Amino acid sequence: MKNRSLMLATALLLLPAANVLAADDADVSGSLELGIRAVDDQDNSAKYQEYRDIDDGLFGNLNLNYFKGSYYFGVDGKNIGLDDQSYLFKGGSYGQFDYSIFYDEIPHNLSFGAKSLYSGIGTDMLTINVDPDNEAAWNSFDYSVDRKKYGAEVGASFGSPFFVDVGVSREEKDGLKPLGTGSFSGQVEMPEPVDYETDDLNIAGGFGSTEIMFKVTGMISSFDNNNKSISWTNPFTSATEINTLPPDNDYGKIGANLTWRNLPMMSALLVNGSYSNITNDFSINELNMAAPTGLNQTAFDGDISYSTFSASLVSRPMDQLDTRLFYSYLDKENDSSIIQYTGGSNASHLFDYSKHNLGFDANYNLARHTKLGAGYEFKDVDRNNRHDAETSTDNVLFVKAKNTSLDFMTVKASYTFLDRDADESHDLTGVSITDAEYIAQFVQRFDATTKQKNEIKLALEFYPVKNLDFGLEYAYVNNDYDDVTLGRTEDEGHELYLDFMWRAAQILQVSGFAGYEKYEADSNHYNYQAGAGTPPQTADPTIDDGNPSSYLWTQSLDDDFWTIGLMGQMPLMKDRLRLSLSWQYQQSDGETDFTTEGTSALLPIDEAEDYYITTVEAKALYAVTEKLDMILGYIYEDVEYEDLQYLGYEYQPSGSILTGAYADHDYETHLGYLTVRYKF
Amino acid sequence: MRRKFLTRLSLSLAVFVLLFMGIDQFDRPITLTQAHAAAMDDMGAVCADCHEDLSPAFAQSYHGRAWTGMNSSSTCQSCHGSADKHIDDPSRETIVSYNKDGGRSTEELNKQCLNCHVATSMLSYWEVGAHSRNDVACASCHTIHTSRSSVDQLSVCFTCHRSKRGEISKRSHHPVQEGKVQCSDCHNPHGTQSTHGMINAENVNQLCYQCHADKRGPYVYEHPPVEENCAICHAPHGSRHAKLLTEKVPNLCQDCHDWSRHPGTPYDGKTGFTGSSPSNRFFGRSCLNCHGAIHGSTSFENHAFTR
Structure with missing residues (x-):
């Protein structure tokens, strides 16, 4: 609080500075806002403060704009002294150069009041110094990560067609987040220390005219994690174990793009190419790990590169027709070290892929302000070490239409069909039906497997009278995964959103929105333990192995989401007092249903991330003078959350040691505030 | 840490005040040619005769300040087209009007803006972008006659992308409504080479890696x-x-x-x-x-x- 007050007092220094500046024939304007607020129960749930710092006390914002001739300068400061504060200094000379210096903090509060049996929280060494059964003696802490980013950017063209932009920044992340780990001895959740630094340098330069634009870009980025691994005592075995944490990396990228306009048929050609590379290197010793028996090497060199090329040609061969032809290529190459073991097990499999994407589309303007569009797109993906979908080929067709013939209405509609064909390449030589690996040929994964996708979109904008606007947006998406034996077989989504705004002759402005989303997904699964029992369980879900412990089951998800909001603004005293009110409500309802061929019935899940969020906000803005105004405001937020995975939360359920991560869901808060803003 | 930052901030403010003290070196004298000055004054005065509410606001706008500062010859007619007929017949049909019922096609309106802005690197991909190809006018997002130069993305983008308003307010979200992430951090509304989503990178992962x-x-x-x-x-x-x-x-x-x-x-x-x-x-x-x-x-x- 003391520091915050000091910083707000420092900000007040701007007022005399502004007066000094204004005396110099310059145009100086800005504002300084000071506020005080009171909030109850803000610490009950980290979710309330997830990305913000709201607690009792002072807060403030400042803004300053200076103009003199061609030169300008501005300062923006928000939430001064708080954990979500930000500052932006920017200036320049029109048509000559510009610059900015920025500082921004974002808190990410994950869970308050977590507790752990470990000592050394925040370090990379967790030990147990308490009786694990005595939860009262566990150490309390908050899961929270603070992000600070600061840097500067400069751009210059000095009135010429040539330009150059340079930017540098540093991002620091500091805090704790939950890390889960486990083995067959038991499962442990622990606080993982976050202590990251990322330094970026961006450079761009080029030439721009009405006909030709050429730009070269470069980026260097370095990520450092000050904790390479974490050592922890396994409470189930008392052994010291090691978990690895995100690795350091160096990222570099160069790119170039060319835009060439005014070509025949009113065409423009755009060509773009880039190359980027991510590298790192570390040894097993740096991770404080012992070399396992049979390991082929104890050092790792990471090396992943992306090469991209794309080109687009847009044309207008006729007044009514515009076209686009495009091609893009992306190649991800992974040249990192391959870890192998004597005997062949445990080897790492480096994943990389290449993509080609080619398409053509056209829009044609018909009579009566109707525009028709259609297009075709072909995509081919070739993957390494993805045996369930080594290649996939997409053929996409779309049609769309738009009509604006009525002054009071715009209607848009589109339909897209995607047909994906994926090829599998399993090598199951020597694998028997009772081996776990045998099942690989029956698992098709939704992200890359063969499917048909149908998508319909509708949009309507309606202005029946001058002061009333309506809008509607609807989308339907269906994915049908035809060839799936095990995995997701179908998913379907509906989204409907409406909004309106009504302005009643400067007296009242009312706006509102409503939305509904529905998502359903079905999937097939097979429960088995390879080779176990008599007769032995098999890894083939298409046959009956005669063992009742192996069986097929299905799962159906049904998620619904509603939201509705109303906002109103009304002047109570013209140019003096304005009242604003808003209300928003959200409801989410998820269910999971099952069928089974097993002997035990499966119980549906009715509480699957169900929640209700109510927000009410009221504020009155009173203009005391032309330069001084005040806001008196109130905000109410109420969140209720129900999920079977968190109902009846325990810290030591059988076979587990937990910390309370994400267990503090519900909150109900009242916040009142008063601000005074001085404009100069 | 906080104390260290406080010290840094105070030093920054001191530098900032010093910067202003030496600002005259950047202050190029405005040397309007007589012809330009006459054109500006005449047209400005003529337009202001009827549009008296817009004239002072425009002087405070980004364009107004930039044109003055850059010694530009641009006038109201640079964006609104020739006013010769409009002076005799002050209807929307005789001027390039950016109002919803102005009767001009999106292409016509955007052409007025691109006359000056097409050579900026920000618009390298304009022609191929989804907004350009779906008749989104520059003026649908940008308001010229105000002192604000930046777009209030939370209101502007959701005017068309209605479902996104619902999505960013869901229980799990990026800090968009908290003002810490903007649509333009991930998307370039002026067009990108990416064929889907107008994202600011060659593919999704490279975009996400920028923060993660x-x-x-x-x-x-x-x-x-x-x-x-x-x-x-x-x-x-x-x-x-x-x-x-x-x-x-x-x-x-x-x-x-x-x-x-x-x-x-x-x-x-x-x-x-x-x-x-x-x-x-x-x-x-x-x-x-x-x-x-x-x-x-x-x-x-x-x-x-x-x-």
Whole structure:
């Protein structure tokens, strides 16, 4: 609080500075806002403060704009002294150069009041110094990560067609987040220390005219994690174990793009190419790990590169027709070290892929302000070490239409069909039906497997009278995964959103929105333990192995989401007092249903991330003078959350040691505030 | 840390005040030619005769200040076209009007803006972008006659992208409504070379890595969908599921992982903390209770992302 007050007092220094500046024939304007607020129960749930710092006390914002001739300068400061504060200094000379210096903090509060049996929280060494059964003696802490980013950017063209932009920044992340780990001895959740630094340098330069634009870009980025691994005592075995944490990396990228306009048929050609590379290197010793028996090497060199090329040609061969032809290529190459073991097990499999994407589309303007569009797109993906979908080929067709013939209405509609064909390449030589690996040929994964996708979109904008606007947006998406034996077989989504705004002759402005989303997904699964029992369980879900412990089951998800909001603004005293009110409500309802061929019935899940969020906000803005105004405001937020995975939360359920991560869901808060803003 | 920052801020403010003291070196004298000055004065005065409310506001706008500062010859007619007929017949048909009922096509309106702005690098991809090809006018997003130069993205973008307003307010979201992330941090509304979504990168992962550098790897053991496309598991605009996931865990994981023992086991209503068969594969964070290194692992032993 003391520091915050000091910083707000420092900000007040701007007022005399502004007066000094204004005396110099310059145009100086800005504002300084000071506020005080009171909030109850803000610490009950980290979710309330997830990305913000709201607690009792002072807060403030400042803004300053200076103009003199061609030169300008501005300062923006928000939430001064708080954990979500930000500052932006920017200036320049029109048509000559510009610059900015920025500082921004974002808190990410994950869970308050977590507790752990470990000592050394925040370090990379967790030990147990308490009786694990005595939860009262566990150490309390908050899961929270603070992000600070600061840097500067400069751009210059000095009135010429040539330009150059340079930017540098540093991002620091500091805090704790939950890390889960486990083995067959038991499962442990622990606080993982976050202590990251990322330094970026961006450079761009080029030439721009009405006909030709050429730009070269470069980026260097370095990520450092000050904790390479974490050592922890396994409470189930008392052994010291090691978990690895995100690795350091160096990222570099160069790119170039060319835009060439005014070509025949009113065409423009755009060509773009880039190359980027991510590298790192570390040894097993740096991770404080012992070399396992049979390991082929104890050092790792990471090396992943992306090469991209794309080109687009847009044309207008006729007044009514515009076209686009495009091609893009992306190649991800992974040249990192391959870890192998004597005997062949445990080897790492480096994943990389290449993509080609080619398409053509056209829009044609018909009579009566109707525009028709259609297009075709072909995509081919070739993957390494993805045996369930080594290649996939997409053929996409779309049609769309738009009509604006009525002054009071715009209607848009589109339909897209995607047909994906994926090829599998399993090598199951020597694998028997009772081996776990045998099942690989029956698992098709939704992200890359063969499917048909149908998508319909509708949009309507309606202005029946001058002061009333309506809008509607609807989308339907269906994915049908035809060839799936095990995995997701179908998913379907509906989204409907409406909004309106009504302005009643400067007296009242009312706006509102409503939305509904529905998502359903079905999937097939097979429960088995390879080779176990008599007769032995098999890894083939298409046959009956005669063992009742192996069986097929299905799962159906049904998620619904509603939201509705109303906002109103009304002047109570013209140019003096304005009242604003808003209300928003959200409801989410998820269910999971099952069928089974097993002997035990499966119980549906009715509480699957169900929640209700109510927000009410009221504020009155009173203009005391032309330069001084005040806001008196109130905000109410109420969140209720129900999920079977968190109902009846325990810290030591059988076979587990937990910390309370994400267990503090519900909150109900009242916040009142008063601000005074001085404009100069 | 906070004290150190306070010191830095105070020093910055001191530098800032000093900067102003020496600002005259940047203050180029405005040397309007007599012809330009006459044109500006005459047209400005003529337009202001009727549009008296717009004239002072425009002087405070970004364009107004820039034109004055740059000694530009631009006038109201630079954007609104010749006013010769409009002076005699002050209807919307005789001038380039950017109002909804102005009667001009989007292409005509945008041409006025592109006359000056087409040569800026920001608009390198304008022609190929989805906004240009779907008749979005510059004036649909940018308001010229105001002192604000930046677009209030929370209101402007949702005017057309209605579903995104619902998505960013879902329980799991990026800090967009908190003002810490803007639509333009990930998307370039002026067009990009990417064929879908107008994202500010060559592919989704390279975009996400700009903020999530800890997910870049390279890892010893990789999770293929993580390496191909973050959006397979995450819905970046918001989700009713924790961690911006596209489905709830364990459902999302089990859609891909069926194997001997627990990956293929059903976790039903009996497996929560309060159920008759509690399972640490289901309660709490489910699969992530053990598989904490789901984005990749640098362990030299393959523990299925548990280490």
